[in-house]
Amino acid sequence: MEFSHRPVLLKETLAALKLRPGGTYIDATVGGGGHARAILEAIQPGGTLIGIDRDGEALEAARKHLKDFDGSFVPVRDNFANLKPVSLSLGLAEVDGILFDLGVSSYQLDNPRRGFTYMHDAPLDMRMDQGEGVSAADLVNSLPERELARIIKSYGEERWARRIARFVASHSGRIESTGELVDLIKKAIPARARREGGHPARRTFQAIRIAVNQELENIGPALTDGAELLAPGGRLAVITFHSLEDRLVKRALARLQGGCTCPPGMPACGCDGQGIMQVITRKPVLPSPQEVEKNNRARSAKLRIAEKRQVLKERVGE
Numbered sequence: 001m002e003f004s005h006r007p008v009l010l011k012e013t014l015a016a017l018k019l020r021p022g023g024t025y026i027d028a029t030v031g032g033g034g035h036a037r038a039i040l041e042a043i044q045p046g047g048t049l050i051g052i053d054r055d056g057e058a059l060e061a062a063r064k065h066l067k068d069f070d071g072s073f074v075p076v077r078d079n080f081a082n083l084k085p086v087s088l089s090l091g092l093a094e095v096d097g098i099l100f101d102l103g104v105s106s107y108q109l110d111n112p113r114r115g116f117t118y119m120h121d122a123p124l125d126m127r128m129d130q131g132e133g134v135s136a137a138d139l140v141n142s143l144p145e146r147e148l149a150r151i152i153k154s155y156g157e158e159r160w161a162r163r164i165a166r167f168v169a170s171h172s173g174r175i176e177s178t179g180e181l182v183d184l185i186k187k188a189i190p191a192r193a194r195r196e197g198g199h200p201a202r203r204t205f206q207a208i209r210i211a212v213n214q215e216l217e218n219i220g221p222a223l224t225d226g227a228e229l230l231a232p233g234g235r236l237a238v239i240t241f242h243s244l245e246d247r248l249v250k251r252a253l254a255r256l257q258g259g260c261t262c263p264p265g266m267p268a269c270g271c272d273g274q275g276i277m278q279v280i281t282r283k284p285v286l287p288s289p290q291e292v293e294k295n296n297r298a299r300s301a302k303l304r305i306a307e308k309r310q311v312l313k314e315r316v317g318e
């Protein structure tokens, strides 16, 4: 299957990273290399891009797509939770910018073999890294009903989560395919509600995918590690596709920015509440209507940007 994925917010992301020839950058979610290609073009001559992905097929596609940047592009199959050890193993003490384009690629979603999609009947897998972890089938067949309901509710924001979990838990025999799961979801959601708001399985599939890949757990720690790896003036650019991710990113960047914790009424700030990053986007950057028209997947995208402070403010009195 051809790897097809249109990079989202491309122009905005390139500007966010303040790319310069000769710089060293990390694409922590390289996918098929859509953003990576444009980054590599902008950092020649002499620039280096480390491209990380936990999905071996995606990384292979990136390798092919970027073969004319041999020497400048360094592919690494790993989880971006390991950003620090990966950088260490490549001898990188500092980098000039890091991109996180979170979630799944269109290739993963559109490839029926991977079991991410409710549009085709396929083995219920959904692992980004098929070499590790628990598949979606293992998850739905082993979780207690209450835990499954919690996952569907909190990661999918699905109002029928409890009914769906009940139908799944009381199904006799193992659920092995996306088709079987879709049928149960359809039975669980009352007919009137089923006709509202897109495909009835969309929210449950999103929830299970997030749980299978532990997507939310990795975000905060990886952004902290990324911030520490940046050279002064270096940028973090983070693209999210749903509100749960965006909330985590917003909070992580705010925490990295820090803030004064002096008691009210102090004549001058005397604390060292200043964090290592400066948030550049108080409100996220959104795609233009033209981009959304051309690429429906961009409709929920949000880009947040932060910059590593040049010099940390000296403490008052020191």
Ligand SMILES: C[S@@+](CC[C@H](N)C(=O)[O-])C[C@H]1O[C@@H](n2cnc3c(N)ncnc32)[C@H](O)[C@@H]1O
Residues within 6 Å of the ligand: 005, 006, 007, 008, 028, 029, 030, 031, 032, 033, 034, 035, 036, 052, 053, 054, 055, 058, 078, 079, 080, 081, 101, 102, 103, 104, 105, 106, 128, 218
């Ligand atoms: C939205 S796609 C990136 C698309 C890419 N920017 C492009 O233009 O082709 C997200 C990619 O991140 C990868 N990914 C998601 N979570 C990851 C993690 N924790 N560690 C490494 N890769 C991850 C997925 O496998 C997927 O290929």
